Amino acid sequence: MKFIIQRDQLIASVQNVMKAISSRTVIPILTGIKIEARQDGITLTGSDSDISIESYIPAEENGTVNVEYIEEGSIVLQAKYFPDIVRKLPEKTIEIHADENLKVTIRSGKAEFNLNGQDATEYPQLPKLQTDDSFELPIDLLKSLIKQTVFAVSTMETRPILTGVNVKLENQTLTFTATDSHRLASRTIPVADTTNEFSNVVVPGKSLNELNKILDDTEDKVEISVTSNQILFRTKHLNFLSRLLDGNYPETSRLIPDQSKTVLHVKTKELLSTIDRASLLAKEERNNVVRLTTQGDQLVEIASNHPEVGNVTEEVTVSSIEGEELKISFSSKYMMDALKAIEFEDVNIEFTGALRPFIIHPANEDSILQLIVPVRTY
């Protein structure tokens, strides 16, 4: 194997596949990056067996030459050293050469690294997913779906299925849902041009977080294919493959109240910064609690109290309060997560009494839903 490659292209590709590589894998060769050279370009692969990422650098693209003098072949190099070496090489181009004894030479300017490679045939083969059933989304929309839901997955391994996001495609409608049983986040979008249907696909939250980091915020398309135990996200130069979680995702629709007794209409940012301040006095508690009290039809008071340190109160002027008076306590962290996930200026918050879950929507936009279970205080 031999080729000369533009350093910046290689750095970007290495960074992408590194997101799948863990130093704590039980399969030793997975601590390496697989490099495969074909005449049309170079493919890098990283995997921790839960997530696998392939990044492709075409030899030529839009008239720009990325890779030259390609002799086909493949090798695995240790991920602990290779990324830093590439990043610190002195020149804009890098020559990489692997001989039949798995000795790898990396040259750039006057710097020469001689590394011991590993046999690429020992690297696990990634499953080839059937892609007949795939559907497409703009990348920026997929990133929104992830950001608006993934924070609500459970971090506890007591119910492993809740550490994932439920992805559902029914009647050309795609829904992402996450819940840790104290709060729930979901978003629905229409998907045209697909007859594909599935309802019990659960993607690990960790996979979606990594995917969100790798994908650039563009309107290019990402193609999504699902099998019984894997999901593949494919963009122009990237294959992102994740295993799915085993088990049945709970039915969440019955949690969502279908009526409300008190409805607030409020500026998202104003409420968010007030809650943020009110949460300051109870740092050490994991989900520090704040209290919301309606006052007439234009004011709510947000308050919090720390027995030793002191207390805080702040009034927020809201656009409107409809329905019953209300005094309710909830986790400021959950509320802040929910408000941050709503990318709209105004939100409606619909309460059904102090002890029932309440829901947060962008004003005039029901496709995004955040639900929070309140805290009982005495």
Place this chain on the structure above:
Amino acid sequence: MKFIIQRDQLIASVQNVMKAISSRTVIPILTGIKIEARQDGITLTGSDSDISIESYIPAEENGTVNVEYIEEGSIVLQAKYFPDIVRKLPEKTIEIHADENLKVTIRSGKAEFNLNGQDATEYPQLPKLQTDDSFELPIDLLKSLIKQTVFAVSTMETRPILTGVNVKLENQTLTFTATDSHRLASRTIPVADTTNEFSNVVVPGKSLNELNKILDDTEDKVEISVTSNQILFRTKHLNFLSRLLDGNYPETSRLIPDQSKTVLHVKTKELLSTIDRASLLAKEERNNVVRLTTQGDQLVEIASNHPEVGNVTEEVTVSSIEGEELKISFSSKYMMDALKAIEFEDVNIEFTGALRPFIIHPANEDSILQLIVPVRTY
């Protein structure tokens, strides 16, 4: 105590005094920030008893009003909460009021915090240093002195005196010296207008690192006063007080060779990035070793070797090599620290054989000296 203050001024001041506050102090009141209001302005104090920082906000300065409606008094507020509260308050001005029961009210816009304060009379009194013996430096020059030496202090408590920087003032010459016994860094500058002399002042490295973070890179003056167990750095609005280390700093001048057998003249950055690359293959070792070999009178080879991973070699073209041929091994970390501390484009490196300490100077600038003890390799 009562006043209304510009939030941004208060944030900056709080950040400065926070650098002295540790949550692990044995004196409980030192986990707080002392706030003192006088008609001329507000003084904040933070201390961990090793370092004490006072930051002063004048009520008015250059026609700008920073503090208004001052009622004199003082209070201590918990440093765990106060900085975040100040930073997140909604408006540009903040009202702070402490009553006789130590209840503190902080108001900004519609937000109101009620905090439990502590009695400022219980806060330890900072020693008033005699300043007759003080001398002055531009702040940016003091920062250079610190940056060029402090990294070389020892981090081991086996010889506590070496965890500090030796500050010496003799014959109107100020010298900073630091050594961990494997390397040494020193810088000398002339100081006019002082008859002050001292030789055994040792300032903890930690104090100088914090001081360097707080001081802005300006040409304003800092006034330095020294007593037998304290040093005070005073700028326009800041008093930075540090205890000194007990004990006798070792005589270091005899370590510095006064002759050389091989002299390299080389571009600082080029050598630095070559050493950086050569050090990549031996990450896990604390002071990974690289080898330097002269080749003729214009080239040196930098090489490193990791038994399992591989090896790296790179040639650097140097401006000149004078004297004997040389093959020497040293810690790449020490060499990189030394080269980074030298703020000049060209350096001279003077060797006295493979087993003797070698020294690094900026070309034509003897006031900055870095010394490294080589590593014996077989």
